[in-house]
Amino acid sequence: MTDSTRTRARGADKRRRLMAAAAQVLHEQGVERTTIADIAEAAGVPVGNVYYYFKTKDELVLAALSEHAGHLAELTAELDRLPDPRARLKAMVEAWVSRRDVAARYGCPTGTLAVELDKRAEGGLDVEAGRVVRLLLDWSERQFRELGLPDADDLALTFVGAYQGMSLLASALREPEIMSRQGARLTRWLDSLGDAPA
Amino acid sequence: MTDSTRTRARGADKRRRLMAAAAQVLHEQGVERTTIADIAEAAGVPVGNVYYYFKTKDELVLAALSEHAGHLAELTAELDRLPDPRARLKAMVEAWVSRRDVAARYGCPTGTLAVELDKRAEGGLDVEAGRVVRLLLDWSERQFRELGLPDADDLALTFVGAYQGMSLLASALREPEIMSRQGARLTRWLDSLGDAPA
Amino acid sequence: MTDSTRTRARGADKRRRLMAAAAQVLHEQGVERTTIADIAEAAGVPVGNVYYYFKTKDELVLAALSEHAGHLAELTAELDRLPDPRARLKAMVEAWVSRRDVAARYGCPTGTLAVELDKRAEGGLDVEAGRVVRLLLDWSERQFRELGLPDADDLALTFVGAYQGMSLLASALREPEIMSRQGARLTRWLDSLGDAPA
Amino acid sequence: MTDSTRTRARGADKRRRLMAAAAQVLHEQGVERTTIADIAEAAGVPVGNVYYYFKTKDELVLAALSEHAGHLAELTAELDRLPDPRARLKAMVEAWVSRRDVAARYGCPTGTLAVELDKRAEGGLDVEAGRVVRLLLDWSERQFRELGLPDADDLALTFVGAYQGMSLLASALREPEIMSRQGARLTRWLDSLGDAPA
């Protein structure tokens, strides 16, 4: 391994650590209340060095968004191995409910980020947040379409909206049980949706 | 009108203007990105004078929350004049949809405030935001209970959650139509709920 | 009693209350940490009204100084009724020790005021503080001179200096006993000073 | 000298400069009338940069106190090289008198700081000021004890109290001679104290 390779590897590692730290800390504290120093510390990187990897704070937010997108991609990839689209959707609900404690404390990472970023038009971060939200919508819509249901796009909005809504309420009221109970309702709803007529 | 009445009126007026300005600006820009100067300007009050009415920025946020609570109280008071609880709920949905443009730009005032305030434990503003959210939940629960439905509390969570979810998605995607379409679905869902068995 | 008399009486009363409040609050909190509002509140006078009686904060400080001077004048007038100058000095020490708790908390009113005012050349308040300090020095010197002792001025400096020193130490260490113990020493010292040679 | 050494040296140097500036400016102007900007300017440091070294103004005050404590430690270390405790005490008086001009203008640094800090209970700075005062008391007590005198603690209080008192009077009256004359008296008093009985 040459010096430059090792350096590149170490550099890439730092970058990855910064992204992960940004994703977590920004989720927990929100964008405005999080300082670059917070993220640097969480990543174990000296403050001054952050700017070598990310030119501005906005780029770190962007990185956090893409990190969340990555997590979602991993999850959907795994769920896509299930043969039945309905089972996939139900497994998604299960995944949400399993993270109920985090949701009840900090809300849905993507959703809360979107809420905060929507309040500023400049920088285009709001658009990027919308893009990540849409990833989940698109995946959901795909499942509903595979089920042969009409208005799959609306069903996806209802599905994801329910998740965002229960996360918001769970965190506003600090009650993880809201995730469990509303998750169960969501599952029942999925079951109640008729398959494509034969 | 006596002198003191006039003075008091002016003072109270300014206070009210500050509350209204705080409610609006904080909704549009978020808590952290809004400066006292922003609110002062929106209310037409010199910055230094704000502190005569509100000792801290947090008190202004609190005032905004109570302003939103007031708006909600007005709305529910009006809806309560309808004889049928189901009609009340449907009218609530209509009210939400009618404000679709604001929702698609800035989200639900109470919901987005709650999201932002939940990220800071200090000050108790998070609890206060939860309290306002609960006002709507309680009103909704009351309607479901009047309809004689079981699990009125869960139904309320579903109902309000759907609203929060569609608001979030509408604003994340900047599509007011999401409010209309999901509003229609919500109305249909309300219609589908059976009355109390005779 | 005419209206104007009553008004003047009420006005004079307010003025007196403000002076007393200024003397107390400025002693307890120091000049810089005391706001006009603090003094107004302590006096039970609306803030805006203070300026009718005192044009600036400095004038209030001046008033406090003269209040303290008044207290001292009262005390010395009383002590002067004692026939023996040594007895007068010893009674003065007793008076100091009797106020040991206040001294241990806030120091000597005049002394601490002088310390704070000496740090600013402008306004002449420092000079005024010195004048009040000198009142006590002059009285003491008179006693020593009546005792027929040489260097009465130096003895007065030693006497008053001892008082200022023990007050400072008592308050810095928060130990009222320092006043008692050093007061006893001071009394013994007074006793040890020979009378004028016959 | 390596790069990091140089950087560290520069950083440490700035810190030291800030401490020295804080000690001096706070002594001359008092805590409340001194702004961070004053200290920064005296140290030749940009205001914003001060916060890299001291997180709050209180920390700067603390630093000033420890600076004064350092000065005292240096002085006593030097005096401790004298074989005779009485000579040490007399040399201490000489040191005080030699700084009579500063004392007559701004008082004893530690004493005046203690006076001001005692007026605020919060932050614990008052306690810290007391601690520094006690350093001098403890050293003095040690000398009196070495002389074999009874009540060394009371003698120390008298000794240090006399110093604080004369400093206060000298600065209140703006007369450096007070330091000289009372210093001479203090020296004579030290001479008059009997040694331990053989």
Place this chain on the structure above:
DNA sequence: GATGAATGAGGCTTCATTCAT
């Protein structure tokens, strides 16, 4: 004379970003 309200300067502190090495 009395009083609540208004004003504006100034102080403390934070932090994104840049610099020097």
Place this chain on the structure above:
DNA sequence: AATGAATGAAGCCTCATTCAT
């Protein structure tokens, strides 16, 4: 690439003083 230190623009808040009745 790495890093401690530097910079300066805000932002929040306080308060002496003044104003308008």
